[in-house]
Amino acid sequence: MGPEVIFYSLAMLIALVLIGVHIGIALGVSSVLGVFLITNNLDIALSTLGTTAYESIRSHTLAVIPLFVLMGELISRSGSATDLYKLCDRALHRIPGRLAVATVIGNTAFAAVSGVAIASAATFSRIAYPEMRKMGYKKSYALGVITGSACLGMLIPPSVLLIIWAILTEGSVGALFIGGIVPGVLLGLTFIAYCVIAAILNPSIAPTTDRASDSHSQKETLKSEIVGGLGVIALIIIVLGGLWGGVFTPTEAAGFGVLTSILIGWIKGMRSKEFMDAIYDAGRSTAPIMFLLIAGSLYARLLAMSGGINLVQDMFVGSGLSIFGMILIMTIVWLVLGALIDSISVILITVPIFFPVAMVAGFDEIAFAIYGILIIEAGLLTPPVGLLVFTVKAAVPDPDLTLTEIFKGSIPYWAMMLVVAMLILAVPELASWLPNKIF
Numbered sequence: 347m348g349p350e351v352i353f354y355s356l357a358m359l360i361a362l363v364l365i366g367v368h369i370g371i372a373l374g375v376s377s378v379l380g381v382f383l384i385t386n387n388l389d390i391a392l393s394t395l396g397t398t399a400y401e402s403i404r405s406h407t408l409a410v411i412p413l414f415v416l417m418g419e420l421i422s423r424s425g426s427a428t429d430l431y432k433l434c435d436r437a438l439h440r441i442p443g444r445l446a447v448a449t450v451i452g453n454t455a456f457a458a459v460s461g462v463a464i465a466s467a468a469t470f471s472r473i474a475y476p477e478m479r480k481m482g483y484k485k486s487y488a489l490g491v492i493t494g495s496a497c498l499g500m501l502i503p504p505s506v507l508l509i510i511w512a513i514l515t516e517g518s519v520g521a522l523f524i525g526g527i528v529p530g531v532l533l534g535l536t537f538i539a540y541c542v543i544a545a546i547l548n549p550s551i552a553p554t555t556d557r558a559s560d561s562h563s564q565k566e567t568l569k570s571e572i573v574g575g576l577g578v579i580a581l582i583i584i585v586l587g588g589l590w591g592g593v594f595t596p597t598e599a600a601g602f603g604v605l606t607s608i609l610i611g612w613i614k615g616m617r618s619k620e621f622m623d624a625i626y627d628a629g630r631s632t633a634p635i636m637f638l639l640i641a642g643s644l645y646a647r648l649l650a651m652s653g654g655i656n657l658v659q660d661m662f663v664g665s666g667l668s669i670f671g672m673i674l675i676m677t678i679v680w681l682v683l684g685a686l687i688d689s690i691s692v693i694l695i696t697v698p699i700f701f702p703v704a705m706v707a708g709f710d711e712i713a714f715a716i717y718g719i720l721i722i723e724a725g726l727l728t729p730p731v732g733l734l735v736f737t738v739k740a741a742v743p744d745p746d747l748t749l750t751e752i753f754k755g756s757i758p759y760w761a762m763m764l765v766v767a768m769l770i771l772a773v774p775e776l777a778s779w780l781p782n783k784i785f
Contacts, residue, residue, distance in 0.1 A: 350657070351380050351383045351384055351648075351652045352380065352648070352649060352652055352657070354379075354380065354383065355376045355377065355379060355380035355383075355645075355648060356376070358372075358375070358376040358379060359372050359373060359376040359695070362375065362376065363687065369638065369641075369687055369688070369691040370634070370637045370638045370640075370641045370691075371641075373638070373641035373642060373644070373645050373691075373694065373695070374395070374640070374641040374644060376645075377395075377641065377644040377645045377647070377648045378391045378392070378394075378395055378644070379391075380648040380652065381394050381395075381644075381647075381648055381651065384648075384651055384652055394644070394647060395644060398640065398643050398644045398647050399640045399643075399644075401643070402636075402639055402640045402643040403636065403640065408513070408636070408639065409597050409600070410504070410509050410519065410596050410597050410600045411506055411509055411510075411632060411635055411636070412628060412629070412632040413597070413600035413601060413603070413604050414504045414506065414509075414600050414603065415506070415628045415631050415632050416604055416607075416624065416625065416628035417581075417585075417600065417603045417604050417607045418456075418465050418628075419465075419624040419625075419627050419628045419631075420604070420607040420608060420610070420611045420616070420621070420624050421456070421578060421581070421607050421610065421611075422456075422465065422469050423611065423616060423620055423623070423624050424574065424577075424607075424610055424611040424614040424615075424616050424620075425574055425614055426574035426575065426577050426578045426610055426614060427452065427456045427469050427470075427473065427574075427578065428473050428574070429570065429571040429572075429573070429574025429575045429577075429578075430452050430455055430456070430574065430575040430578045430579075431448055431449070431452040431470070431473050431474060432571050432575070433571050433572065433575040434447070434448035434451045434452055434575075435448045435477075436568075436571075441542060442542050442545035442546050442549070442552060442554070443487075443541045443542055443544065443545030443546075443551075443552035445474065445477055445478045445481060445483065445488075445552070446478070446483070446487065446488070446491040446541040446545070446552060447538050447541050447542060448474075449470055449474040449478075449491050449492060449495055450491060450495045450498075450534055450537045450538050450541060451534070451538070452470065452473075452474070453466050453470055453492075453495035453496055453498055453499070454495070454498050454502060454530070454531075454534045455578055455579070455582060456469060456470070456499070456578070463496050463497055463498075463499040463500045463689075463723070463726065463734060464496075464733070464734070464737050465499065465631075466495075466496040466498070466499040467492065467493060467496035467734050467737045467738050467741065468737055468738075468740075468741040470492050470495070470496065471492055471737075471738050471741035471742045472741055472742075474488070474491075474492055475488055475489070475492060475742050475744070478552075479744070481552075481553060482553040483551065483552050483553070484550070484551040484552070485744075485747070485751050485755070486751050486752075486754045486755035487544065487551040487552060487755060488755070489738060489742070489747075489751060489752045489755040489756070490752075490754075490755025490756045490757075490758060490759060491537070491541055491755070491759075492738055492742075493727060493734050493735060493738050493752060493755065493756040493759065494537060494727070494756050494758070494759025494760070494762075494763075495534070495537055495759075496734055496737075496738075497533075497723040497724075497726060497727070497734065497759070497763065498530055498533060498534055498537075500689065500719055500722070500723045500726075501526050501529060501530040501533065501716070501719055501720065501723065502526055502527070502530035502531075502534075503522075503523035503524070503526050503527065503530075503585075503586060503589070504523060504585065504596070504599070504600065504603075505523075505526060505719070506635065506690070507689055507690065507693060507719055507722070508522040508523060508526055508715070508719065509522075509596075510635075510639065510642075510690060510693055510694070511693055511697060511715050511718070511719065512715075513639070514642065514643075514646060514693065514694070514697050514698060514701070515697065515701050515711070515715070517711060517712075517715070518781075519596040520589055520595065520596050520781075521712060521781040521784075522712060522715055522716075522781075523586075523589055523596065524589065524590060524780050524781040524784055525712040525713075525715065525716055525777045525778060525780065525781045526716055526719070526777070527586070527780060528776050528777065528779075528780055529716050529720070529766065529770055529776060529777055532766060532769075532776070533720075533762070533763065533766045536762050536765075536766060537759060537762065540758055540759075540762060544758075570614075573613060573614065574610070574614055577610035577613070577614075578610075580606065580610075581603060581606050581607060581610065584599075584602055584603065584606055585599045585600075585602070585603045586599075588602065590784065592784070608621070611624075635690060638690050638691060638694060639694070641694065642693075642694030642695075642698075645694060645695070645698065646698040649698050649699065669707050669708075669709075672703065672704075672707055673771065676696075676700050676704075676718075676721075677721050679696060680692060680696065680718065680721040680722050680725055681721060681724060681725050681728055682725075682728075683695065683696065683725065684721070684722050684723075684724065684725010684726055684728055684732075684733075685725050685728035685729065685732060688733055689722050689723070689725070689726060689733070692722050692725065693718075693722065697718070700718070701714070709774075710774040710777070710778045711778075712774075712777050712778045712781055712782075713770055713771070713774030713775075713776075713777040713778050715777075716770055716777040717767050717770050717771050717777075720763055720764075720766060720767035720770065721763075721764075721767055723763055724760050724763040724764055724767070727753075727756045727757075727759065727760040727763075728760065729753055732753070732756070734756075735749060735752045735753055735756060736749075738752055739752060
């Protein structure tokens, strides 16, 4: 059987996902079946599975993922993320909607040490939402900024999604990390501008009061906040500065980041039990990602063996679609899948097919990656099953909260992500200039 096997495999993958089979198992089963249909030999199909799993896990590049996840866990457990948020609140006391702005800044910084959007959403749901509600902030406004700014974790390095994208496309992790900085900062500034303008136009959604600052002073001393907040900033400088200056490889940067976060945690009062809990939680978060990567690598191997990538390329090119038409199809697929399954699975399913087509069409490799990550981020907020929306719903300590309120608050951020994505598409240099300069 020839390249058409990918359609049979894809049909089985979709069917398995629709009946509730875990995406990793569905990818593995459909890929093994595809290899069997090509070779007509079950032993070869199973051998391919074993070889692919071994080659995937032994890659030193994958060490970046558990290290960065552990770094985020340590910072979250140490309370440094809370300290940074409180410091931002103190510094921005004259700005309308200051707690919302502090949430965006805090989430941006936390994203730079965790790389996982769900971790950011869960952390700031517990930190920021109670404070904003205490000050009288409108629910949808508070929930929107928490949900929307959590998406920055997918774009600002060290993003787990950027690592996986680089692995699948055999690209440079460091180049993608650097490429995400300018778009990530641009998106963060766009969020901040919206928070301030919305608070100015409608002061009732973000009342001005000093109650939160007083509460902060009562709960924790300014000295402790400075230690935790500056510790996070120092960690960002070490990790991103080392990458930017060419001092570290991504794996080395992750290792030094973990060492620094351990030191910060110890200074903040973490001891052996807290450190072990952070390691266990990091392992629980990393294991499913590794399993998905094995399944995704097997799926990519199937595409290569069957010649399916060339078939899809010929279909796109032969269809007479313009570059805009190709991008429109990819964008729709990403948004739909992003509303139904997690981002890693979306990348594993689509990137092996879309990336070669985009390269043939002449897209810049880095700009296309950043565009894809932005659209997949937007999928996390897309009804009816935006993953981040459900994460915030589960994490926020408010039993009366409804999904409708979260979706309503996150719509402006969804729109802003699409606008920034289109801007990257129109001006690829926003993503590619810095990495091309460094690498």
